[in-house]
Amino acid sequence: MIDGYKNIFTEEQINTAKALYKGLSEEQRLWLSGYLAGINQSGVFSGNPLSENQKEEDSDQKTIESALSDSITVLYGTHTGNSKLVAERFAVAAQSKGVKIDLGSLADYKNRKLKEERNLLLVVSTHGEGEPPVSAEDFYGYIFGKKAPALNSLNYSVVALGDSSYINFCQTGKDIYSQLKKLGATNVSDLIELDVDFKDQLDAIFPGLIAAFSSANGSPGVFNHGEEDDKLASPDQWTEAEVLEKILLNGAGSHKETYHIEFDIEDKGLAYEPGDALEVIAKNNKELVHSVLHKLNIDENELVTVANEEITIKEALVSRFELTVLTPQVLKNYAGYAKNTKLDDLIGDVGLLKEYLYGHDFLDLINEYPVGINAAGLTGILRKLPARLYSISSSYDYNPDEVHITVGAVRYQLNEREHNGLCSSFLADDINVGDDVLVRIKKNEGFRLPENDAKVIMVGPGTGIAPFRSFLQQRENDGAPGDNWLFFGDQHFETDFLYQSELLGYRSKGLLNSLDVAFSRDQEDKVYVQHRLREKGQEVYKWLKDGAYVYLCGDKDNMANDVKQELVRILEIHGGLSTEDAYAYFKELRSSKRFQEDVY
Structure with missing residues (x-):
């Protein structure tokens, strides 16, 4: 697109812009497009920048309020509550800019209203093997059915939530995004896909998304990203909790290894409801890390930069990156180095890919398809290490100073060596009474007790x-x-x-x-x-x-x-x-x- 304006930009400016754009993520590109459009609207590029900060802020606010006077309808389809959380946080961010928001669940939405919408943000998770969550089933069936209306007057965007360890990552969001476009709606942004660690990305995504809707309504918005109050207050802080009890529940001779683990949360500010889960941050087994580095011939003390922090590659693999679970994207990243036709064929066959992903870890991959790679390249291949979830097995009202979980240690033989689940083996093998573990509560609105008198x-x-x-x-x-x-x-x-x-x-x-x-x-x-x-x-x-x-x-x-x-x-x-x-x-x-x- 820039090449069409060589009579406006110098060659150096064009190359600089191309280099910048190539290095940005989709979320960063989205934000930048809205930001540049906004400051152009304010007169910065015309040589008449606003001279006072307050005037600029007032202008930005009026621009957004005027552009989105019809409001944005924000609908969420959720199973555990993640999509609802994202939708609510977007609503807070947009309303802080003066944008009117109509927030609701897809389960309660009257589908016939869809043809009347002008600005729509859908936040939806994927359930099971690529299916919509129960709350989104009717809407999903409606837009794919014979009664689906033409949506030529609709501006929309979709935020899709999923887990990249599954082949059908964010599939429901992908389906809805493409179907709305087929029905004539105008996408104000590319599909936004969020993995299990999505909470850390929301502050970066929301401003550009609001700007995109504003631009689609004819008046780009401008945001003061330097102010601290633009940051959303996050309730998702990790807490160190001491292990109070760790009890093996299985009797002698069992083929299973199930632990009851109790954590001390007194004065930690944590509360939960029956049905909620506990997120636990684990570390990779050091022997597995050593084997990976040895196979790749990488010095464990070699320094790498992770999240703007310089650490050793050993530390990075122990605490920052996933090794025990392979994802489709990791295989694709790795295939770029491996240049192996057999691996390429495996990735191209959904059945073979699904079979391979089940049970194989990163050490299996590098043993079967050897490559030459350095430490920095390795960190570029791997997925960020996500926390693991465990259903809470205690009632807060019954015992408010503790939170309990029930953990089955995952161990199995494959390729003539023992494989261990990341967090279950971490809790089983490395954590003892008195140790501290990083935890936080994960709400699960889709699993709640009914009224007291219900069976x-x-x-x-x-x-x-x-x-x-x-x-x-x-x-x-x-x-x-x-x-x-x-x-x-x-x-x-x-x-x-x-x-x-x-x-x-x-x-x-x-x-x-x-x-x-x-x-x-x-x-x-x-x-x-x-x-x-x-x-x-x-x-x-x-x-x-x-x-x-x-x-x-x-x-x-x-x-x-x-x-x-x-x-x-x-x-x-x-x-x-x-x-x-x-x-x-x-x-x-x-x-x-x-x-x-x-x-x-």
């Missing part, structure tokens, strides 16, 4: 029991009169009945009206929680008819789908519904929040 069915095999321990503590604390039914499963009764004494105690006290267990390896035919649901199908259906809420926590790949299919089957058999009506009934349970899941 609750909880299905949580293995470490999926964690939030239900929190639920039961909360209902005991509140004296909730609602009935409670737990389905729990694991491998062996003798060694893997997690929290056995507590659960049996709740049953004897009457807090747990029913406790059904499935220990898969205690008999020849494996028995899982879905089999127990099937056996109690008639009573489960009666609870559903009585308004019961169903909660599911645990493995998303197999168990979760099996349990949901069994619930549909119960509706068919004991409710006398057709398959189509049973699925419709189940969909209504989800949309009314009477079925909620926390799967991983």
